[in-house]
Amino acid sequence: MNILLINHYAGSRRHGMEYRPYYLAREWQRLGHRVRIVAASSSHVRSVAPRISGGLQREDIDGIEYFWIKTPPYHGNGIRRVLNMLAFVTGLYRHGRELTADARPDAVIASSTYPLDVFPARRIARRSGARLIFELHDLWPLSPMELGGMSRWHPFIAMMQVGENFACRNADALVSMLPRAEEHLRAHGLGPGRFHYVPNGIDVSEWTAAPELLPDAIRARLDQLKRDGRFLVGYAGAHGLANALDYLIDAAKLTQDDPVTYVLVGQGPEKAGLQAKAVGLGLSNVEFLPPVSKSQIPALIGEMHAMFIGWRRKAIYRFGISPNKLMDYMMAGKPVIHSIEAGNDLVAESGCGVSVPPESPSAIADAVRRLAAMSAEQRQSMGARGRDFVLAHHDYRVLAGRFLDAMA
Numbered sequence: 001m002n003i004l005l006i007n008h009y010a011g012s013r014r015h016g017m018e019y020r021p022y023y024l025a026r027e028w029q030r031l032g033h034r035v036r037i038v039a040a041s042s043s044h045v046r047s048v049a050p051r052i053s054g055g056l057q058r059e060d061i062d063g064i065e066y067f068w069i070k071t072p073p074y075h076g077n078g079i080r081r082v083l084n085m086l087a088f089v090t091g092l093y094r095h096g097r098e099l100t101a102d103a104r105p106d107a108v109i110a111s112s113t114y115p116l117d118v119f120p121a122r123r124i125a126r127r128s129g130a131r132l133i134f135e136l137h138d139l140w141p142l143s144p145m146e147l148g149g150m151s152r153w154h155p156f157i158a159m160m161q162v163g164e165n166f167a168c169r170n171a172d173a174l175v176s177m178l179p180r181a182e183e184h185l186r187a188h189g190l191g192p193g194r195f196h197y198v199p200n201g202i203d204v205s206e207w208t209a210a211p212e213l214l215p216d217a218i219r220a221r222l223d224q225l226k227r228d229g230r231f232l233v234g235y236a237g238a239h240g241l242a243n244a245l246d247y248l249i250d251a252a253k254l255t256q257d258d259p260v261t262y263v264l265v266g267q268g269p270e271k272a273g274l275q276a277k278a279v280g281l282g283l284s285n286v287e288f289l290p291p292v293s294k295s296q297i298p299a300l301i302g303e304m305h306a307m308f309i310g311w312r313r314k315a316i317y318r319f320g321i322s323p324n325k326l327m328d329y330m331m332a333g334k335p336v337i338h339s340i341e342a343g344n345d346l347v348a349e350s351g352c353g354v355s356v357p358p359e360s361p362s363a364i365a366d367a368v369r370r371l372a373a374m375s376a377e378q379r380q381s382m383g384a385r386g387r388d389f390v391l392a393h394h395d396y397r398v399l400a401g402r403f404l405d406a407m408a
Helices: 020-030 079-100 115-128 142-148 155-170 182-186 216-227 245-254 271-280 294-302 315-319 324-331 346-350 361-373 376-393 396-407
Strands: 002-006 034-040 056-061 064-069 107-110 131-136 173-176 195-197 231-236 260-265 286-289 306-310 336-339 353-356
Touching: 002 020, 002 079, 002 115, 020 034, 020 064, 020 396, 034 079, 056 079, 064 079, 079 115, 107 115, 115 131, 115 155, 131 155, 131 396, 142 155, 142 315, 173 182, 173 396, 182 195, 195 396, 216 231, 216 260, 216 286, 231 294, 231 361, 245 260, 245 271, 245 306, 245 361, 260 361, 271 286, 294 324, 306 324, 306 361, 324 336, 324 346, 324 376, 336 346, 336 361, 346 353, 346 376, 353 361
Parallel strands: 002 034, 002 107, 034 064, 107 131, 131 173, 173 195, 231 260, 231 306, 260 286, 306 336, 336 353
Antiparallel strands: 056 064
């Protein structure tokens, strides 16, 4: 089968996030399918931008065909990002025939966060006689409405709603990373039997190979903390508003007399404010470390006793969540403190940690003390349940097969 996967933000091991298109394409190729990924040249989530000359650039990455559509750079969520989106969608119309000239697709997947690419994707699919698959990452326009407070009458929101309705009514199948989204999508025109849940996952090979060593300074600091008898609660990832790390700092205040150190590794717009808050509270049990590479994440998590992931209390999470960070924590076999109120909870479902209400420093502190009081064997058993759960349900080899079933 020839698969054309359209994802504005698609990345690779060479370019950085987002990785899901790369992992799925690689597994489909191993099964004998030909995959072509179409993405924008400029994306805020990639660490390395592709080199592009002209309006369309082809690149081979690990045997996967990538086509980069030239789009203008942007920062933040202002008008330049909207122009970037429109440039990508326009480029899909302009280059549609070039993308399919030598490989007529059997399936066309529209897989961007926003739903506007479904319009050119449907055109390409109809011209090729292919099935149209819409992959839902987030619920737009509901997410910017509920998280960003945008009015339903805003022109941008109205445009996104038209796109979502069009996708629901015209896609042959809809693949969602959110397990509880079907009812909402049915209300917008999705027919029965067309909803398929395929969450985020992990690449097992990244965890079975010998992990890349941490930078010397980070490894030395973590070794010193453990020699001092500290129980290490780790966080690895973006330091943004949505990550609810301010409540973890408040929990550190409540446990400052316990032999616990909170290790926050990463970067993001909230990091400076979190550091200032820790200083203002006079905390000596919080460590802010620089980000590490993706290949060093297994080694980093391996140094921790437990991991933290938190969410704010937002109604949008009623449709479920599918965070890559949590997959890493579980695959590492570490117990997880999950501060959450959502339509699903993989930590509770797998029994790999302690789930607590969101935005509650006291609940986080109690969970930390509970895990610290356990024996190493008890924590190891708890972490092993998470690893077994991920291998059974979130291995990309499993997920790629489920996605293929949706395309059949």
